[in-house]
Amino acid sequence: MSEPLDAAQPARRLPEHAPMDQFQVAGGELVVGGMAVSLLAEQVGATPFFALDRALIRARVAELRQALPTQVKLHFAMKANPMPAVVGLLAGLVDGIDVASAGELKVALDAGANPAEVSFAGPGKRDAELRQAVAAGVLINVESNRELAVLAQASQDLGRPARVAVRVNPDYELKGSGMKMAGGPKQFGIDAEAVPEVLARVGALGLSFEGFHLFAGSQNLRAEAICEAQRKSYELALRLAESAPSPVQFLNLGGGFGIPYFPGDTRLDLAPIGANLAALAARAASEMPMAHIVIELGRYLVGEAGVYVTRVVDRKVSRGQVFLVCDGGLHHHLAASGNFGQVLRKNYPVAIANQADRPADESVNVVGPLCTPLDILADRMSLPRADVGDLVAVFQSGAYGRSASPQDFLGHPACTEVLVG
């Protein structure tokens, strides 16, 4: 996982991956869900697979509960990993589930999520989906004027007022975030300056107004930037609340908590975020006394708990470079191949999972089985020597893995995902 150091020249140290010490190593093997990875592969019955460690997800939630004030509600944005077992586990651990489609809504409800604590966001909700959401009694984050009309009709037809929050497109951005989802012209939410008019319409249509949703961006590793976005979001919501038809009960300040993927990335410091949220919660107690602050996390809850495990099918040397050709790759794990929203490809942390205590002594390319040069899992990374049959683990793979990848591409077997431990 780390770049080699030239013993003779201690001068410039290349950026390294954050240590993947959430997983133990025992008997030379990475341990996932309490099992040596080679035994786990036998249990799964085939490679490649994604494995998520139940205990690590529990530990992450506990860590957040410890760091964040008790008044703050924690939601799981299931788009990060919609595997039913994962949603079921988190439905019992966090305070609510955020869904992005009627398909996700079904999984959340099947998993036993309380509809009162489910919210539905997305810029292109179809009429039928909006109607399903009203029937289910979940909170709908409204993103356009059109949705209001559809919701009013559904409320009338179904005899229950739609529960709505207004998703706001703020007039600021989350600095240093991997994906900017607010500020400037956007398809997400309603421009802050147009919100008062929309709030008036919510009231006039008799919809049940519950609050605001502000989501500034995702995958941010700088606590101060997240705190600043939270403060600005709070201020904006406070200002907009003056135009609301009823008190704010739900104040979703988004997420954006990042995890370290690439060399040089370091883990997010939760302490300042906890302190910042405590200050905001204290203000809310007097300024918006009915409001619960909600933090919506996807990747941060599950990303570090998962690995992608693939087996070396071939070992080739081409013009001086070693290639470990694996049975898995881009078709299961598009993000790790560097082809999902990344401008410059960088390596995810990778290990030879069944040789996890051996020194990294050769530079290798880990590639997948597809007939495309895009199918790369590690580009010239220092790893212990591996051979056909060895297992490669790609860390930080619990979020945006299987469900965010083109599984059918080139007709390889579908990928299994397991929740273990």
Next chain:
Amino acid sequence: MSEPLDAAQPARRLPEHAPMDQFQVAGGELVVGGMAVSLLAEQVGATPFFALDRALIRARVAELRQALPTQVKLHFAMKANPMPAVVGLLAGLVDGIDVASAGELKVALDAGANPAEVSFAGPGKRDAELRQAVAAGVLINVESNRELAVLAQASQDLGRPARVAVRVNPDYELKGSGMKMAGGPKQFGIDAEAVPEVLARVGALGLSFEGFHLFAGSQNLRAEAICEAQRKSYELALRLAESAPSPVQFLNLGGGFGIPYFPGDTRLDLAPIGANLAALAARAASEMPMAHIVIELGRYLVGEAGVYVTRVVDRKVSRGQVFLVCDGGLHHHLAASGNFGQVLRKNYPVAIANQADRPADESVNVVGPLCTPLDILADRMSLPRADVGDLVAVFQSGAYGRSASPQDFLGHPACTEVLVG
């Protein structure tokens, strides 16, 4: 589809998309497979969908047959579109099918492809896949020494020698190609300099040697670069043939024929390629008299015959920009969103399919329903004014569409693909 021209300033003309005149417009609507697109949407029963026009695929094959010498065999690389109906159509039109996995092999055989004319390439073929290919009697493009051992065992077990061609990693690149798949260190094929040794082993193991596979790159719009790669591939094969255990019967010179996706791209000129191949075929008649030259095309056969059709779900104006939010996007058509191997995002050609004869009079963003800023189908493109319910067509979508996209992402309905006309 084209950028607006300022009438007052005729000076600098922005690059435009190639005209998408393979589809007719009638009654204001794009016609696909002989049907107005809105009627086709009713037949399919839901949007979004991919539609491929059977007549356009036939016409493309006919055009190639006209331009290329009759001695040259034409193969379909089904990775471009593995829809069984498309593979079935092409199995009856071209001379062979190239598969990239046992999954694709099944589809090709089910479609009635003649196993004698099926070839199987891929850098990470699993042992079981190699065995399946020997059982089926298809040609295997060998990419490593390890594959030879597996094939020898399978040949012995099954009582039939594996049919093999050697995939060569040449020592040159295809200039100006979208993806470089040869030259330098690569996971594909066997380095040219190592081929003689591999050929000796093929002979010693009693495998049935049939020829060479050289694939220099894909998506090239410069005929001269393709001709040069073909000439170099031919020369290299001729040189390597001296070490072969038996005469070359199969000489796959790859594909690489591109189609125009982006503003400024122009259609490939087939005439010089036809002349070049005629010259090579004439040489082969004396220099490798048993050899058939094969050209392997995927995208070029089906890409321009397909459209992706999605319906406008919402029309929003955010800070002066218009957003058409559609029911389809990145999850069905990753490449059109700019997230599949593209460094800089550019627009595919897009039209308002049911307003196809109206002037482009506004600049709009066409986006999908996903909660990610990556979900873009057109970035500030000039299009006729469209509203909720209108149909957007993304052209050049017959290849690397549905099967190359993360369909499960965010739990939206699966995408339909139809072959019509």
